[in-house]
Amino acid sequence: MNINLTLIGQTIAFAVFVWFCMKFVWPPLMAALEERRKKIADGLDAANRAQRDLELAQDKAMQQIREGKEEAAKLIEQANKRASQIIDDAKETAQAEGDRIKAGAQAEIEQDVNRAKEALRSQVATLAVAGAAQILERSVDENAHKELLDKLASEL
Amino acid sequence: MAAGTPTEYIRHHLQNLTYGQKTDGSWGFASSAQEAADMGFWAIHVDSMFWSITLGMLFLFLFRKVAKAANSDVPTGFQNFIEMIFEFIEDTVKSSFHGRSALIAPLSLTIFVWVFLMNLMDLVPVDWIPYVSSIAGIEYMKVVPTTDPNVTIGMGFTIFFLIIFYSIKIKGFGGFTKELTLHPFNHPAMIPVNFMLETINLVAKPVSLGLRLFGNMYAGEMIFILIALLFSAGWVMGALGGVLQLGWAIFHILVITLQAYIFMVLTVVYLSQACEDH
Numbered sequence: 238m239n240i241n242l243t244l245i246g247q248t249i250a251f252a253v254f255v256w257f258c259m260k261f262v263w264p265p266l267m268a269a270l271e272e273r274r275k276k277i278a279d280g281l282d283a284a285n286r287a288q289r290d291l292e293l294a295q296d297k298a299m300q301q302i303r304e305g306k307e308e309a310a311k312l313i314e315q316a317n318k319r320a321s322q323i324i325d326d327a328k329e330t331a332q333a334e335g336d337r338i339k340a341g342a343q344a345e346i347e348q349d350v351n352r353a354k355e356a357l358r359s360q361v362a363t364l365a366v367a368g369a370a371q372i373l374e375r376s377v378d379e380n381a382h383k384e385l386l387d388k389l390a391s392e393l
Numbered sequence: 394m395a396a397g398t399p400t401e402y403i404r405h406h407l408q409n410l411t412y413g414q415k416t417d418g419s420w421g422f423a424s425s426a427q428e429a430a431d432m433g434f435w436a437i438h439v440d441s442m443f444w445s446i447t448l449g450m451l452f453l454f455l456f457r458k459v460a461k462a463a464n465s466d467v468p469t470g471f472q473n474f475i476e477m478i479f480e481f482i483e484d485t486v487k488s489s490f491h492g493r494s495a496l497i498a499p500l501s502l503t504i505f506v507w508v509f510l511m512n513l514m515d516l517v518p519v520d521w522i523p524y525v526s527s528i529a530g531i532e533y534m535k536v537v538p539t540t541d542p543n544v545t546i547g548m549g550f551t552i553f554f555l556i557i558f559y560s561i562k563i564k565g566f567g568g569f570t571k572e573l574t575l576h577p578f579n580h581p582a583m584i585p586v587n588f589m590l591e592t593i594n595l596v597a598k599p600v601s602l603g604l605r606l607f608g609n610m611y612a613g614e615m616i617f618i619l620i621a622l623l624f625s626a627g628w629v630m631g632a633l634g635g636v637l638q639l640g641w642a643i644f645h646i647l648v649i650t651l652q653a654y655i656f657m658v659l660t661v662v663y664l665s666q667a668c669e670d671h
Contacts, residue, residue, distance in 0.1 A: 239430050240543060241413070243438040247445060247538075247547030247556075254449045255551070259499035262456045266479050269463035276465050366581060 356388040365389060399622050405477045406519060406618050409438040410533040420584060424532065438541055445538035452503070478506065492563075492668045497661060500555070501616055504548075505657040508606065511538045512649030516642050537640050539652075540614045545607040549599030552660050557597065559644040559667040598663050602656060609652050626669045641642070 366386060404426060411429035413436025414420050422439070423429035429436065459475040467477055482502045490497050514537045526534040538544045560569045573591045574584045620641060623634030 238649045239411070239436070240546075241411070241432070241434050241436045241438065243441050243541065244435060244550065246442050247544045248550045250442070250446055250449060251503075251507075251548050251551040252554075254453060255496070255503045257453050257499050258456070259496055262453065262460050263495075263499040263502065265460040266456070266463055266476070267483075269460075270476065270479070272465035273468075275568040311607035324452070338594075373670055 335379045362386045398412055402622060403615075403618055405533070406523070407535070407615075409532045409535050410531060411436050412439050413437065422532075426479070429501065432489030436542060438535075440535050441538045441541040441544050444514060444536055445507075445511055445528055448514070448538070449503075449507050454465040454507045455506075456502075456506070466636050468629060477599075478502075486661055489658065490665045494664075494668070495663055498554075501657045501661055504660055506563050508548075508656050509650060509653035511544070512610055514538070515540075515617065515645060515649060517618050518638070519614070535608060537614055539610040541608055542603065542607045542611075545610075546603035547599065548606075548656075552602060552641065553596070553599035553664065556595070556663055556667045559597065559664055563668045591634060598659075599605075602659055602663075606652050611646060611650055613641075615638075616641055617645075 366382070408426050408429065411423040411432060412421070413423065413429075413432030415423070415428060416431050423432060423436070455474060459472050463472065463476075482505055483498060484497045486501050486594065512534060517536060522536045523534040535541065557569075560572070564572065573595075574588050576587055578587055615637070618636045620634050623630045623637070625631075628636075
């Protein structure tokens with residue numbers, strides 16, 4: 238256990254090793270770690286951003302769905318309203334048409350009745366005259382009793 | 394492996410392979426502890442230097458390999474392991490050293506891993522490598538560099554130079570001188586006392602660094618050697634030795650890591666002090 242030149246040898250060896258480590262070992266390792274640290278930080282940032290984007294997208298989708306639903310409900314309501322309106326309209330139209338047809342028919346019937354009455358009336362007059370002529374066995378002067386006959390006919 | 398008495402065995406294990414000038418003037422490896430001591434300062438412990446430099450190169454080679462291939466993709470296997478050590482050091486340095494320096498962190502990494510590797514040699518059973526080298530004709534082989542005070546105090550010296558370098562760099566030569574002479578007693582008459590106190594303070598740092606590591610590792614190594622002695626004392630003692638060896642080795646894993654960590658942290662603290670302005 239003598240103190241000797243080894244002391245100085247070791248001092249120099251140590252200094253050289255430290256120098257080498259400082260020059261060739263530490264910087265590349267440091268750079269690699271630093272780069273990885275940055276990469277990880279960037280990755281985490283990106284993940285956070287993506288998460289936020291996802292949330293936003295989800296919100297947006299939900300909103301759109303809600304809007305769509307509302308729109309659909311509105312459309313259905315409108316369609317329902319429109320349908321009932323159409324039905325109402327159709328009913329009204331049908332009613333009016335029916336009324337019109339009924340009125341037409343009635344008028345026609347009335348006209349026919351009147352025509353029949355008219356025909357009857359004229360025939361009744363003739364029949365009455367014929368009847369009377371037969372009863373009286375003499376000819377009735379149509380012209381002389383025209384006034385009477387007309388009165389009779391209008392009373393029928 | 395030196396046979397003989399336990400004392401000889403222990404002495405043999407604690408003797409470094411020393412190269413230097415012998416008393417007769419020729420250069421060569423010392424063949425005994427006495428001869429090694431006679432070589433004086435201008436001799437070198439070849440085994441300590443060999444193992445410490447080999448392990449240092451191993452450290453740099455492994456880290457350099459990973460550093461070259463390092464990228465920001467998902468790390469796998471060995472790169473993960475290296476990066477774990479790297480980040481551990483970086484965190485430790487960041488929490489104790491507040492200045493900005495390109496040197497402190499790599500310095501800490503070097504200290505931690507290198508000292509750890511050197512300490513790790515302690516876990517290699519004490520006779521393995523010396524036995525192999527004795528077959529190869531090398532008589533002395535001490536494989537744990539940190540049990541050699543030259544190694545640990547030598548590292549302390551490097552730290553010492555760095556402390557002085559940073560003190561002068563940050564505070565200027567005047568500021569550093571002022572710190573040495575007008576602290577802790579701020580009075581001109583106290584300059585000699587201050588200077589003495591501060592110099593002791595300054596020198597104590599690297600020396601205590603080196604001695605702490607040396608002391609712990611030396612003690613650990615010594616216990617391993619004592620346990621190894623049991624192996625030659627019959628089956629029962631040998632079995633006991635095996636159990637003790639295992640127990641001490643497991644405990645020692647903690648010690649070697651802790652010592653490497655302490656050496657590193659104290660270095661950072663000392664340099665941090667050197668960089669602080671009062």
